[in-house]
Amino acid sequence: LNFPLLGLIMDLIVDGVYLGGVECAEDEKYLNANKIKYILCAAMEISKEHFPGKYTYKFLPIVDDKFNIMPYLDEAVAFIKEGSENGGVLVHWWGVLFTCQHGRGISK
Numbered sequence: 001l002n003f004p005l006l007g008l009i010m011d012l013i014v015d016g017v018y019l020g021g022v023e024c025a026e027d028e029k030y031l032n033a034n035k036i037k038y039i040l041c042a043a044m045e046i047s048k049e050h051f052p053g054k055y056t057y058k059f060l061p062i063v064d065d066k067f068n069i070m071p072y073l074d075e076a077v078a079f080i081k082e083g084s085e086n087g088g089v090l091v092h093w094w095g096v097l098f099t100c101q102h103g104r105g106i107s108k
Contacts, residue, residue: 010034016084019091026050031090038083040076040091042069056083 010020042060049057058079060072083089
């Protein structure tokens, strides 16, 4: 999904699961338009609830540069599953794991 005038880019991965940059998580209209109710942030640098009480948030303390995400995968998958079954979930990272700050894919 793309809102070019706003500079927001979010990709539908599977039904109810979106991957995008932090800008998507900061735009309530964009979240609502895509029926997102859960936000998974896997970036220690930007662990912030932009809309407390309006969305279900999960923050994983992941940092860039060869960080081992394995200890967090079960927790992340469970959250993504719950979110996709209850509306929609936005997954966003900052850095080299899946997307950069702007949601552009740079997977290793």
